[in-house]
Amino acid sequence: MLRPFELCEPASVAEASELLLRHGEAARIYAGGTELILAMKEGLIHYDYLVNVKTVPGLAGVRLDADGSLRIGAATPHRVLERDPSVSERFPAIARMEADVANVRVREVGTLGGNLCFAEPHADPGALLQVFDATVRLERKGGARTIPLERLFVGPFETCLEGDELLTEIVVPPLAPRSAAVYLKFGFLERPSVGVGVAVTLADGHVADARIAVGSVGPVPRRMRDAEARLQDRPVADSEAALAEAGRIAARASDAITDLHGSAEYKEHLVGVLLRRAFQAALAAVAGSERR
Ligand SMILES: Cc1cc2nc3c(=O)[nH]c(=O)nc-3n(C[C@H](O)[C@H](O)[C@H](O)COP(=O)(O)OP(=O)(O)OC[C@H]3O[C@@H](n4cnc5c(N)ncnc54)[C@H](O)[C@@H]3O)c2cc1C
Incomplete structure (x- = not known):
């Protein structure tokens, strides 16, 4: 049963931060509530004060910068990202991934x-x-910092956010010309069991850049730089052999955990399979965009 709490409606990020500072452990940011309210209903956690960020002006919405970067307000619902034309035209991998998060509700x-x-x-x-090298802006009353997204994640259900800090914006730089990104996941429960993101840039028949990130397998989503190195600066025609090695390296580095989604060995195997498919799909996407 949901115990009573006070819903605070700050008018600015500074006011939200002040509320977090004032109420300390008794307060928590509330956005869509799909995780928070569920956990509170189940009695796993309780907060006396929920600080609603959806009413803070400027925290929701999507815009493109002059340099082509996508700026996403932290309180933007998945459904908006799935449907926004600037996301689907300029960052189709993000729109597709968002369309496959959870259910429409x-x-x-x-x-x-x-x-x-x-x-x-x-x-x-x-x-x-992470394969877009996204950064996140963290703000508190009187200060702000921007960090790479990968540094946000500290462990399962743990971020580097300070008690009075809010995530306000996610900035996604555009990929270089002749690039494509693909995200593939596999799962049979509500949430993904294994997810692999790949971004590839081609130049003169070579893989000029390859970025790989693995999620859902270990404690935090991670870039796989050693695996990326196996694919970079190689002729595209030679990438098949390197893919098997990159898959093995990424699987080992993902710190796979045995849980309800499957054994660590099973997840490691899937990392290799999804990495190969995502890389090949990204190559095909670059080729396809050049034919158009
Ligand atoms: C049935 C179900 C299926 C799902 N399937 C998937 C899936 O397939 N893939 C997937 O990726 N996700 C999945 N999810 C997770 C879903 O994407 C999240 O529940 C949702 O995005 C959380 O957003 P929210 O706004 O509801 O967060 P809330 O529940 O409001 O908040 C979650 C946490 O984040 C904190 N928080 C929120 N906003 C901020 C902020 N701006 N600054 C600082 N702290 C903040 C809150 O204090 C809280 O601790 C699923 C969830 C459910 C319930």
């Missing part, structure tokens, strides 16, 4: 910021956004 209210800040290991955006 969760996507309608659940926000990207809530997804990242909850740091549930079985989630999609944290892995895909």
